[in-house]
Each structure stands twice: as C-alpha cells, then as structure tokens.
Amino acid sequence: MTYALAVHGGAGTILKSNLTPELEVAYHAGLARALEAGEAVLKNGGDALDAVTAAVCALEDEPLFNAGRGAVFTSDGKQEMDSAVMDGASRRAGAVAGLFGPRNPILAARAIMERTDHVMLIGENALRIARDAGLTFEDEAYFFTQARWDALQNTLDMRAKGEEDDDPARRHGTVGAVACDANGHVAAATSTGGMTAKAPGRVGDTPVIGAGTFADDATCAVSGTGHGEIFTRWTAAAEIGARMRHLGEPVTTAAEHVVMHDLAPNDGSGGVIAIDAQGRIGMPFNCEGMYRGMVGHDTPLSTFIYR
Ligand code: ASP
Numbered sequence: 001m002t003y004a005l006a007v008h009g010g011a012g013t014i015l016k017s018n019l020t021p022e023l024e025v026a027y028h029a030g031l032a033r034a035l036e037a038g039e040a041v042l043k044n045g046g047d048a049l050d051a052v053t054a055a056v057c058a059l060e061d062e063p064l065f066n067a068g069r070g071a072v073f074t075s076d077g078k079q080e081m082d083s084a085v086m087d088g089a090s091r092r093a094g095a096v097a098g099l100f101g102p103r104n105p106i107l108a109a110r111a112i113m114e115r116t117d118h119v120m121l122i123g124e125n126a127l128r129i130a131r132d133a134g135l136t137f138e139d140e141a142y143f144f145t146q147a148r149w150d151a152l153q154n155t156l157d158m159r160a161k162g163e164e165d166d167d168p169a170r171r172h173g174t175v176g177a178v179a180c181d182a183n184g185h186v187a188a189a190t191s192t193g194g195m196t197a198k199a200p201g202r203v204g205d206t207p208v209i210g211a212g213t214f215a216d217d218a219t220c221a222v223s224g225t226g227h228g229e230i231f232t233r234w235t236a237a238a239e240i241g242a243r244m245r246h247l248g249e250p251v252t253t254a255a256e257h258v259v260m261h262d263l264a265p266n267d268g269s270g271g272v273i274a275i276d277a278q279g280r281i282g283m284p285f286n287c288e289g290m291y292r293g294m295v296g297h298d299t300p301l302s303t304f305i306y307r
Pocket of ligand 1: 010011012172173174192193194195203204205206212224225226227228229
C-alpha cells in the first residue's frame with residue numbers, strides 16, 4: 001500500500017524565545033495525532049479525501065491550533081471559522097466561511113461538497129446543511145481558549161496605541177492536510193479561525209479554492225497558511241499547480257517558488273504543504289516556523305516547528 005500524508009498547524013508559530021519545553025511537546029503531539037488519524041485511513045486502503053478530513057478533524061479538536069476549538073477572535077470578540085476541502089480525483093470542492101457552531105468546520109465544508117451543488121455556503125443555510133448532515137455542534141465555552149482571548153486583547157491594545165503587532169503567533173494560524181492515496185488520488189483540507197482581530201465578516205484564503213486550498217490529481221494538492229489576503233491575491237495554491245502543469249516543475253520546486261518569490265516579497269508571510277500524485281511532498285515557508293509533519297508508507301512519522 002503506497003501513500004503519503006502531510007499536515008500543518010499554521011505558519012503563525014509561537015516565537016522560538018517563548019516556546020517552553022512543555023508546549024513544544026504538546027505541539028509535536030498534536031501534529032502526530034493528526035498524522036496518525038490520517039494514516040489510519042490510508043494504511044487501510046482508504047482514500048485521500050477521508051484521510052485529510054480525519055487529520056484536520058484531529059487538528060481542529062486540539063485547542064493549541066487556530067481552527068475549531070482554540071480559534072482566534074474577531075475584533076468584536078467572536079469566532080468565525082473558514083474551511084475547505086477538495087478532492088483531486090474529481091475536482092469537487094466544498095467550503096464554508098464565517099461559520100460558528102459545528103465542532104469540526106471541515107465536516108461542514110465536506111457536507112457542502114457532498115450534499116449541495118455548490119462550492120461555498122455561508123450563514124444560516126450552511127449551518128442548516130451541517131445540521132442535516134448530523135454534525136455535532138458546540139457552544140462558546142467549548143471553542144473558547146484563554147490564550148486566544150488574551151491575544152485579542154493584546155492586539156487591540158497595540159492597535160489603540162498605533163503599534164504594529166509583530167508577533168506572528170498572534171496574527172496567524174490555520175490547520176491543513178494534504179494526502180496521496182494508494183490509487184494515486186490527492187486531496188486537500190484546510191480549516192482556520194482566520195487572523196486575530198480580523199474584521200467581522202472577513203474571509204481569508206482558506207476557503208477560497210485556488211488560494212488556500214486546492215487539489216487536482218494531474219498536479220498536486222495544496223493547503224496554505226499565512227497572510228490570507230496575499231495568498232488570495234496571488235492565487236497561491238492554484239499557482240503551484242499551474243507551474244507544475246505549464247512549466248513541468250516538480251511539486252517541491254513549484255511550491256518553493258510561490259512561497260519564496262510570489263508571496264514573500266509581497267508581505268505574504270506563511271507557507272504551504274503540497275503533495276503530488278506520486279506522494280512527493282514540499283513544505284516551504286518564509287517565516288520563523290510552521291508547525292508541520294509528514295508520514296508515508298516508506299517514511300516514518302516526523303514533525304517539525306522551526307527550520
Ligand atoms: N490564512 C489564514 C487566514 O488568512 C490565517 C493563517 O493561515 O495564518 O485566514
């Protein structure tokens with residue numbers, strides 16, 4: 001059984017100087033749990049779509065990461081979640097934006113893909129589809145974390161003083177997974193609370209197909225994390241696929257080019273995980289760190305935070 005899987009827990013890593021040994025262990029453990037959840041699907045001959053969904057659910061359940069439980073807060077103290085899933089075999093995709101309620105927003109995105117003729121839904125009707133799909137809903141107490149709330153207060157204080165928030169851990173965060181299954185199909189899933197103190201109603205790159213999430217068996221599956229507006233304007237994820245298709249670049253070269261030469265010079269801090277239909281993986285980022293990890297039929301599970 002050949003397969004490969006990569007996950008990320010966001011490019012908005014905690015500054016190395018603030019990382020305690022306990023937190024470091026917890027981040028690695030959270031990434032490992034997601035890889036194990038995805039690998040359990042792939043090892044049994046399951047498909048890439050189910051693997052990335054399982055991996056992202058595990059990351060959403062982990063409060064350390066900015067998605068699902070532990071999502072960041074908007075400037076008015078709410079949590080609005082964006083997520084998307086895409087199947088490389090069929091190029092079917094589903095996405096939700098600005099959602100609050102489903103315990104696993106990635107399952108809501110998947111319900112949109114599987115239960116409607118649309119790619120993205122927002123608002124009440126997205127919630128209704130999620131309810132009809134039987135998804136578990138949670139309340140504010142479940143999603144709340146003190147660390148994210150404190151980060152919002154810090155960011156708002158800085159804003160009031162006219163200071164720039166230069167701590168990427170406060171600004172960023174997202175989770176994602178890409179996989180290649182034994183049949184050579186790829187898939188991508190991405191889920192986020194967005195950026196701390198974002199404007200209410202702001203939608204980032206995560207649920208926008210071709211920006212933060214993309215999958216096509218002919219090229220690659222991509223999940224991005226970083227400054228969403230720039231990922232969207234540079235259509236980061238689709239651009240990686242386009243470079244592979246038109247220039248014949250390997251997935252690693254194409255991903256590296258977009259992250260280092262398209263995004264980095266344009267204030268697009270962040271990174272991507274990308275995989276092709278042979279299971280080759282690229283995980284470039286242009287900031288201090290990116291929570292990330294990979295596993296494959298012939299690659300032991302490994303997780304990383306910094307370079
Ligand atoms: N890309 C996400 C957004 O802009 C945030 C992140 O990945 O750090 O919503």
